[in-house]
Amino acid sequence: MSGPSSDGFIQMGGTIRHKRKCRDITFLVIFIAFSIGMVVNSSFGFNQGNPLRLTHGLDYKGNVCGDKFAYSGLGELELRYWQNPNQVYQSGLKDSQFKLANARSICLLDCPIPSDDSLVWVCDYPEGDISLSMTDWINRKYDYFEFLTPEMRNSSLQLQGPCYPVIFPSVNVYWSCQFIARASNMSLKHWQQMGGVNIYEDIVIDKSIHKSINSRSAVLKRYMADIGKAWPVLVVCGGILPLFLSVVWLVMIRHFVAAMPWITVVLFNVLIISVTMFYYLKAGWMGNDVISPIIGEHDPYIDVSGRELTHLRVATVVMTFIMSVAILSSIAIVRRILRATSVLKASIIYDTIMLNFD
Template sequence: MVLGGGPLGAIIGRYPSSSAAAGDDEQGDPGPGGGVIRHDRKCRDWPFLVLFAAFWVAMIVNSSFGFNQGNPLRLTYGLDYKGNICGSRHADPDLYQLDVRYWVNPNQVYQSGLKTSHIELPDAKTICLMECPLPAEDGLNFVCDYPEGDIRLSVDDWIDRDYDYFEYLTPDMRNSSLQLQGPCYPVIFPSVNVYWSCQFIARASNASLKHWKDMGGVTIDENMLIDRTIHDAINSKSAVMKRYVADIGKSWPVLILCGGLLPLFLSMIWLLMIRFFVAGMSWITVVVFNALVVSVTMFFYIKAGWIGHDPLTVVIGESDPYVSIGGREINHLHAASVLMTVIMILAFLTSIAIARRIMKATSVLK
C-alpha cells in the first residue's frame, strides 16, 4: 500500500501518487499535478450508474407515452360518460364546440356528496353541451342524451332543439326518463358555466318542478349539497393546478415574447442609453422601475375587483349578477395583490432611502 500526499490530505490506496508515478524533481518537490491519481481511472459505482441510466430510460418512455397518448384538453375540459373529452373533434359523436360538461341527473350529484354514499361525482352521468341549460319559465325543459339508436336525429338537429327530443321517445323510454334513468332528464336547477363545467345553483324552478311532479317523475333532492358537491370538485387543489398548467400551455407565445424577445430588445436599448445618457440613467432606471411596480399593482387591483368594473371571475360567459361564485384562483389573486402592495411600498421606501447615494454617484459619473 502506498501513502501519497494530496491537496486534501493523504491518499491511501494501492495506486501510486503522481510523485511516485512521474517522479520528483531534484529538490524532491512533486511535479505539476502532484497528488493526482493518473492510472486506472474508471467508474467505481456501477449500481448507481445503472440506476441513473434506468431513470433516464423511464423518463424517455414516459414522455413518449405522454406525447403520443396525452391530450392537453384534459387539463381544461371535462369528460362525458363515454370518456370523451368535451370539445374534442375525435370523440364519438363529434363534440366540436360542445365544450361544457353537464351533470344530467341531479340525484346522482346529490348522492355523490353524501359521506355515507359509495357514489363519487366522476361516476355521475355527464354529457357535453354548448352552454349550460336553464329551466323553462312556465314549463319543463329536458336535456337528452346524444341522439343514437332509435333516435333518428343528427347531432346538429339535437343541438338546434336545445338537446330535447323527449316528444320522440317511446312510452318505455318516457317511463325510464321519469325514473331519471334516461335518455332524457329534466332541467330543474339553473346552472352557470364555471371553468367549462355547469355549476348547479341549488334554487329549483318551482314551475319546472311542478310539471315534473305532474308527469309522475321521481322525487328530486333540492338540498344545497347539489351546489356544494360540484363546487368542491371544480375548486379542488388538483383541478386548480390543472388549470394553471393549461394556462401556461396556452400562453407560451406570450411567455416567449414578453419573457425572452422583448427583454432582450429593451436591454439593448438600455445599454445604448447608458452609453449616451450615463448621467441620467440612474434616475431613469429608478423612475421606470417604480412606474412598472405601480402599473403591475394596479393591474392586480383591477383583476381582483378592488378598482374598476372588470374583475376576474370564475364564470365563463354571461351569468346572473346576483349569483356570486368564488374560487381558489380568486383567493390567489387577492393574495398576489396584497403581495404586490407590499413590494410597491418597499420599492418606494428603498428609492427614497438611496436618493442621496444616487445623487452622489451621478456627480461622479458626470
C-alpha cells in the same frame, strides 16, 4: 514524483491523485434506464396526451369534452353537464360512497336553464333508436323527449334516461355547468304533474359540484393549462423583450448619462405601481373588473367563489408589500443616485477622451 502505491493511487508533489474510472456500475445502469424511461414517457405523452384533460371534464363514455378526435361532434361541445340532479345530490352527502365523477354527465355547447313555459329536457347523445344527427340534437337544444317510446319516457321519469329534466339553472364555471340550488318552481311543477320521481332540492347540489371544481388538484390543473397556453407570452416577455430593452437601455445610457439613473428609477416605480394596481383591479378591491370563475355572460346576481381569486388576493398583498419596499428604497438611495450620476459622467467623459486620443 512518487510511483503508484499498492491501492492504485499516484502521489505527485504532495498531491495524491488516483486513476479515474467508473466505480458504480449499478447506479450507471439505473441512470441509463431512467433516461430511456423519460424519453419513452415523454414521447408517449406528446403522442397520446390531451391537454384538454387539465381543464375539461369527461362525459359518461369517457370522452373529453371539446376533443375533436373523440366522439363524433364533440369538438364544439366543451361544457360538462351532469344530467341527473339526484346523483349530484347523492355525491354531496357526507356518508355517501357515490362520487361525482361517477354521476352521469355529457358534453354540451352551453349550460341549460329551465323554462318558465314548459319542462326542458337534456337527452343523451342520439344513438340507437333515436334517428337524429349530432347537429340536429344540438339545434334541438339536446331535447328529443317527444320521440321517445312510452317505455323510454317512463324510464326518463324515473331519472334513468335517456332524457333528464332541467330543474336547476346552471352557469359555466371553468367549463363545467355549476348548478345553482334554486329549483325552478314551474319546471318542478311540470315534472311532478308528469309523475316524475322526487328530486332533492338542497344546497348540497350546489356544493357538490363546487367542491369538485374548486379542489386543489383541479386548480393546479388549470394553472398548468394556463402555462401551456401562455408560453408564447412567456417567451416574448421573458426573453425577447428584455433583451431588446437592455440594448435600448445601453444606448440611452451612452447618450443620456445624467438622466438615465433617474429615468430607470422612475420607470421601475411606475411599472411596479401599475402592476400592483392591476392586481387590485382583478382582485375586486378597486373598480368592477374582478376576476370571476364564471365564463361568459351570466346573471349578475349569481356569485361563485374560487381558489384562484383567493390566490390572487394573496398575491395582491405581496405585491403591495414589494411596491412599498421599492418606493421607500428609491427614496432612501437618492444621494447614492446623485453620486452614481457623477461617476457615470466622469466615466463617459474619460472614455470619450480616450477614444479621441486613439
